[in-house]
Amino acid sequence: MASVNLSRRHLIFALLLAVLIITYPSGVAASPATFVTALPVAQNQGLLRLNAQPGFGPAGYASIQFPVNFAYGLTPNWAIFVNANQGFLAMDKSPSTGGAGDMLLFIRNTLFKIDRPRSTFRIAPLVGASLPTGANQYTVNGQLAPGQLQAGSGTVDPYAGITMVCDDAVFGAAYDATYRHNPAAASGYTPGDRFNTDGQIEFRLLPLHLPEEGLPDELWLSIESNYQEEGTSHSNGISNPGTANKTLRQDAVFEWATLHWEVGAGQRFTVMQNFETPHPVAERTRTFLFFEYYLSMPNWRHRGKR
Secondary structure: OHHHHHHHHHHHHHHHHHHHHHHOOOOOOOOOOOOOOOOOOOEOEEEEEEEEEEEEOOOOOEEEEOOEEEEEEOOOOEEEEEEEOEEEEEEOOEEEEEEEOOEEEEEEEOOEEEEEOOEEEEEEEEEEEEEOOOOOOOEEOOEEOOHHHOOOOOOOEEEEEEEEEEEOOOEEEEEEEEEEOOOOOOOOEEOOOEEEEEEEEEEEEEOOOOOOOOOOOEEEEEEEEEEEEEOOOEEOOEEOOOOOEEEEEEEEEEEEEOOOEEEEEEEEEEEEEEEOOOOOOOOOEEEEEEEEEEEEOOOHHHHHHO
16 A cells, blocks of 8 residues: 555656646756656757666676667657667576667657747657567576566567656756556567656756856756556566566766766666565666767758759
8 A cells, every 4th residue: 555655646746747847937958867758859960878877786686788879850849769778687596698678769749849048848749669679588497587687578569658848047857658568478578568757857056157158068966756667577478476566766867968968977776666576676776877969960851952
């Protein structure tokens, strides 16, 4: 019952954040560090984000992930995202595993926006799919390994959601809610369906006052929350009772933002875990290190008209 109440409190927080975003009086701001759905991308602009994320937990759990995210603005309202991940993971009494994970592709459409000097507000739904580029049949001593050691789902997984963002000269906020449906694969491991909701509030620390002209480098503090509900997983098409779980994590990230690039570092802490299994193994803390670069891309679509 306690976990249900905490889940409700998180949803209330999400609604309050959404109201704050919509009603905040409307700059360049930093980007969310723990979710990429709200990253700003202009038309004919590319965004490349490189990450290194070490994580640690009980039972000798240790991992390091290297997500790579690329986005391209097709039009002022349409953007396409490609998210790839690779990494390594180890647990006590199990061989370490590593390699590429599933690749996520989605397209985002800005349905509503308000642009003012040094501020912006966006509401954008997104839709896509996760492709089975990661292995899901890793075995230990002839038995299918636990889900923590598997890199993929073995299926094409539909993915949809919505994101909202508001950036001001001194304040920023972002929110998303996404759902990934994981159909059970006939062989190998398949995680349960996943619902995620993320919230971010950020504040500019430096400089204290912006100049009348120009865009200086800026230091931002980003406070982020990540809530996930995962359904029952499957092994070789058979349901694994006791594998559904709920997790709430809290993050604090410092970000140095310039006109063309941004670098950030921060820490994530798990503040709530609700597992049906009596002996869960889950990540307790994770470090975030990332670098992102915005670049102008060739305008191939209009080249023939010149």
